[in-house]
Amino acid sequence: MLIKSIASQAKKASFITAALDSATKNQALTAVADALQQHAPEIIQANEQDVAQAQKDNISAVLIKRLKFDQAKLNDSIAGIHSLTELPDPVSQTLCCTELDKNLELYKVSCPIGVLGIVFESRPDALVQISSLALKSGNAVLLKGGSEAARTNRILAQIISTASVQAGLPQGWLALLETREDVKAMLALDNDINLIIPRGSNAFVKFIMDNTRIPVLGHADGICHVFVDRDADLDMAARIAYDSKCQYAAVCNAMETLLVDQTVAQQFLPMIKSQLDRADVEIRGDQQTAQIIKVIPATDQDWQTEYNDLIVSIKIVNNLDQAIEHINTFSSHHTDAIVTENAATAKQFLALVDSADVFWNCSTRFADGFRYGLGAEVGISTNKIHARGPVGLEGLVTYKWNLIGSGQIVADYSGPQAKNFTHRSLDKKL
Amino acid sequence: MLIKSIASQAKKASFITAALDSATKNQALTAVADALQQHAPEIIQANEQDVAQAQKDNISAVLIKRLKFDQAKLNDSIAGIHSLTELPDPVSQTLCCTELDKNLELYKVSCPIGVLGIVFESRPDALVQISSLALKSGNAVLLKGGSEAARTNRILAQIISTASVQAGLPQGWLALLETREDVKAMLALDNDINLIIPRGSNAFVKFIMDNTRIPVLGHADGICHVFVDRDADLDMAARIAYDSKCQYAAVCNAMETLLVDQTVAQQFLPMIKSQLDRADVEIRGDQQTAQIIKVIPATDQDWQTEYNDLIVSIKIVNNLDQAIEHINTFSSHHTDAIVTENAATAKQFLALVDSADVFWNCSTRFADGFRYGLGAEVGISTNKIHARGPVGLEGLVTYKWNLIGSGQIVADYSGPQAKNFTHRSLDKKL
Numbered sequence: 063m064l065i066k067s068i069a070s071q072a073k074k075a076s077f078i079t080a081a082l083d084s085a086t087k088n089q090a091l092t093a094v095a096d097a098l099q100q101h102a103p104e105i106i107q108a109n110e111q112d113v114a115q116a117q118k119d120n121i122s123a124v125l126i127k128r129l130k131f132d133q134a135k136l137n138d139s140i141a142g143i144h145s146l147t148e149l150p151d152p153v154s155q156t157l158c159c160t161e162l163d164k165n166l167e168l169y170k171v172s173c174p175i176g177v178l179g180i181v182f183e184s185r186p187d188a189l190v191q192i193s194s195l196a197l198k199s200g201n202a203v204l205l206k207g208g209s210e211a212a213r214t215n216r217i218l219a220q221i222i223s224t225a226s227v228q229a230g231l232p233q234g235w236l237a238l239l240e241t242r243e244d245v246k247a248m249l250a251l252d253n254d255i256n257l258i259i260p261r262g263s264n265a266f267v268k269f270i271m272d273n274t275r276i277p278v279l280g281h282a283d284g285i286c287h288v289f290v291d292r293d294a295d296l297d298m299a300a301r302i303a304y305d306s307k308c309q310y311a312a313v314c315n316a317m318e319t320l321l322v323d324q325t326v327a328q329q330f331l332p333m334i335k336s337q338l339d340r341a342d343v344e345i346r347g348d349q350q351t352a353q354i355i356k357v358i359p360a361t362d363q364d365w366q367t368e369y370n371d372l373i374v375s376i377k378i379v380n381n382l383d384q385a386i387e388h389i390n391t392f393s394s395h396h397t398d399a400i401v402t403e404n405a406a407t408a409k410q411f412l413a414l415v416d417s418a419d420v421f422w423n424c425s426t427r428f429a430d431g432f433r434y435g436l437g438a439e440v441g442i443s444t445n446k447i448h449a450r451g452p453v454g455l456e457g458l459v460t461y462k463w464n465l466i467g468s469g470q471i472v473a474d475y476s477g478p479q480a481k482n483f484t485h486r487s488l489d490k491k492l
Numbered sequence: 493m494l495i496k497s498i499a500s501q502a503k504k505a506s507f508i509t510a511a512l513d514s515a516t517k518n519q520a521l522t523a524v525a526d527a528l529q530q531h532a533p534e535i536i537q538a539n540e541q542d543v544a545q546a547q548k549d550n551i552s553a554v555l556i557k558r559l560k561f562d563q564a565k566l567n568d569s570i571a572g573i574h575s576l577t578e579l580p581d582p583v584s585q586t587l588c589c590t591e592l593d594k595n596l597e598l599y600k601v602s603c604p605i606g607v608l609g610i611v612f613e614s615r616p617d618a619l620v621q622i623s624s625l626a627l628k629s630g631n632a633v634l635l636k637g638g639s640e641a642a643r644t645n646r647i648l649a650q651i652i653s654t655a656s657v658q659a660g661l662p663q664g665w666l667a668l669l670e671t672r673e674d675v676k677a678m679l680a681l682d683n684d685i686n687l688i689i690p691r692g693s694n695a696f697v698k699f700i701m702d703n704t705r706i707p708v709l710g711h712a713d714g715i716c717h718v719f720v721d722r723d724a725d726l727d728m729a730a731r732i733a734y735d736s737k738c739q740y741a742a743v744c745n746a747m748e749t750l751l752v753d754q755t756v757a758q759q760f761l762p763m764i765k766s767q768l769d770r771a772d773v774e775i776r777g778d779q780q781t782a783q784i785i786k787v788i789p790a791t792d793q794d795w796q797t798e799y800n801d802l803i804v805s806i807k808i809v810n811n812l813d814q815a816i817e818h819i820n821t822f823s824s825h826h827t828d829a830i831v832t833e834n835a836a837t838a839k840q841f842l843a844l845v846d847s848a849d850v851f852w853n854c855s856t857r858f859a860d861g862f863r864y865g866l867g868a869e870v871g872i873s874t875n876k877i878h879a880r881g882p883v884g885l886e887g888l889v890t891y892k893w894n895l896i897g898s899g900q901i902v903a904d905y906s907g908p909q910a911k912n913f914t915h916r917s918l919d920k921k922l
Binding site: 076077078080081154160161166168173175176238256257275277295298301302304305306309310316386390408410412413414416417418419420421422423424425427428429433434435447450451452460461462463464465466467468469470471472473474475483485492 | 506507508510513555561584590592596603605606621661677686687705709731732734735739740765806816820840842843846847848849850851852853854855857858859863864865876877878880881882890891892893894895896897898899900901902903905906913922
């Protein structure tokens with residue numbers, strides 16, 4: 063089937079999924095979980111074929127680890143679906159209600175976005191997770207996974223689609239795309255597709271962002287900073303900087319650049335160096351840093367590089383203002399932290415740093431939907447529009463305005479005899 | 493100055509405007525209002541020159557009416573600024589607060605979007621209104637008005653910029669672009685500009701949307717529907733349909749297509765025709781309509797046309813489902829209404845119609861920021877992402893996450909000895 067007709071069928075289905083009640087959606091989720099459990103042997107077998115092929119094709123061990131979908135990973139995916147049924151329905155929530163006049167009431171109500179286009183690389187668990195998030199939030203979804211996982215994805219999509227349609231979802235609400243050409247075609251369908259969520263490497267996300275005018279929820283880079291202020295508790299600063307870099311270096315909320323106020327550099331740099339050395343972290347530093355500790359000289363390129371590895375760049379700044387300017391210039395607007403005991407300094411930093419997550423006296427690694435308590439994480443967004451930072455289910459909904467009257471017309475509220483609006487806030491739900 | 497450096501200066505200024513307190517912003521607004529009053533003679537003189545030139549250039553009377561900026565219009569603009577000072581500050585509002593653990597508190601806080609690019613046609617009052625909305629919401633702004641209003645815009649921008657900078661706004665927070673080439677250049681600067689708001693004709697807005705990957709807040713078309721259900725109070729239906737079409741035909745929330753359930757068509761169509769005839773409305777109808785009342789035959793093109801004029805298309809539908817399908821296919825997702833006494837039918841319509849404003853038993857003409865009580869209207873958006881429908885000041889802000897700790901690191905919340913998160917909702921403000 064042409065991708066255009068798949069998308070247009072998804073669009074039609076999305077009008078129906080938008081109005082499904084919570085019970086139907088939760089029953090469908092449970093049915094999907096049960097079907098996945100029941101078909102576990104076929105899923106695992108398909109995945110083994112994918113893995114065998116990948117090994118034949120000399121795919122890297124890291125990629126193969128991500129590609130692998132065994133009983134343990136399947137159990138995690140199924141547990142994820144069950145926990146989703148316990149979350150509140152993000153749809154049909156009355157966000158506010160205003161009386162415009164007697165018996166003329168305005169409701170701002172949450173509703174699904176419509177059709178989501180999800181593009182992910184080789185992890186099959188992403189397919190399960192994102193389909194169930196889409197179902198819970200009443201959206202239709204087009205999925206494109208990595209070609210290495212083609213067999214696994216095909217059987218997963220088929221099981222999820224069949225089980226959910228039997229449980230009341232409309233035909234075509236979920237569809238799997240198979241080729242790169244399909245993705246290119248999808249990125250052009252801005253009439254039918256309302257939001258693209260890319261998951262995968264930075265280069266991959268950047269490619270998506272550069273090739274569609276459909277809104278994209280995601281982030282290309284994660285260049286995060288920790289700034290050690292002159293009023294920092296230096297032990298705390300070392301602990302936070304170490305955790306931000308080393309607790310898990312290969313992720314988007316890990317620190318890449320450490321900024322240190324010149325006033326405390328002499329004392330702080332040897333402290334942090336001895337810790338980083340123990341974890342075998344490569345340290346690149348600017349000229350001033352090099353005068354205090356032994357470092358590889360940093361170039362301008364370092365300030366705009368996401369290492370995703372045990373490498374850190376260090377720069378000495380004159381003061382808070384210079385730290386903020388550096389961050390606002392080089393940060394990927396993901397997560398940046400200050401360590402200071404000075405509340406006024408911290409408040410300046412929190413207000414002036416233009417990032418999705420701006421922290422005071424804690425590790426950048428806390429920027430995460432699970433740690434934020436969002437229930438389910440859709441992704442992390444560095445967009446400034448719609449959803450920002452870790453995004454929960456509320457990132458998959460928008461709102462509409464429902465005005466409920468009893469025959470009111472605007473002519474009665476215009477001209478010299480105009481009736482007045484009451485504009486009274488009401489504590490009512492639709 | 494190159495547009496790229498103007499935008500980059502605006503970006504730098506936006507980091508400062510983001511942290512201005514409410515008092516400073518309100519004082520700056522008052523200073524702007526006073527300066528406009530004080531320089532009224534020069535503004536009006538500049539505008540008279542623009543109008544004279546436009547008349548020489550044989551610009552249409554409608555455009556000249558929009559271009560004209562006399563003492564009365566200036567007074568309206570100044571009154572608008574004063575009323576803006578009385579609205580609550582949309583920035584630095586704590587949207588929610590969660591305790592992640594003891595002394596580790598997460599605040600979701602509203603903040604400005606950054607740099608707005610506003611493109612409007614010939615109305616100089618748009619320049620005043622949008623600059624003051626940007627100032628109130630802590631955003632920097634690049635403005636491009638119609639070339640017919642070049643002299644008026646230049647003096648307005650100069651007065652607003654000078655007065656606000658004297659009152660504490662950073663240099664370069666507001667800049668006026670003068671040429672079409674500047675606009676083209678601006679539309680490409682997606683690193684520095686965060687939101688484009690186009691105001692003007694549909695063709696103009698469509699051009700902007702088609703030529704930038706910066707998010708656009710606005711709407712190209714306003715193809716709105718009224719559906720007269722089989723259970724409608726037909727007198728009410730005629731009153732609402734008439735108001736939706738005739739109260740002001742040249743606006744985006746006016747009805748373009750009237751859908752009538754076949755069950756009541758025989759009775760309803762002559763009723764509405766006699767009213768529309770009195771207002772000299774041209775009626776185009778489908779074949780079934782033509783069998784009941786005298787109409788010009790409608791073509792498929794009619795269902796996707798925004799007349800912006802005293803013309804209406806009428807189509808008879810079999811039932812609610814067909815009405816919803818027609819609307820979801822042809823509506824511009826702006827505003828659509830149902831007239832019915834049947835609550836179950838209405839609820840279906842409210843849930844299934846995929847538009848920003850979905851109404852029950854009232855005129856489509858109510859879709860408007862002033863009527864909604866939003867305080868100030870930034871525009872009407874048919875986007876599904878970010879802001880939808882009439883957009884108030886909240887459409888010019890986004891949010892950031894501020895996490896405030898006392899030295900917490902993620903390592904303590906990981907592994908076998910992991911501390912638990914409390915994830916307790918707190919009633920605190922930052």
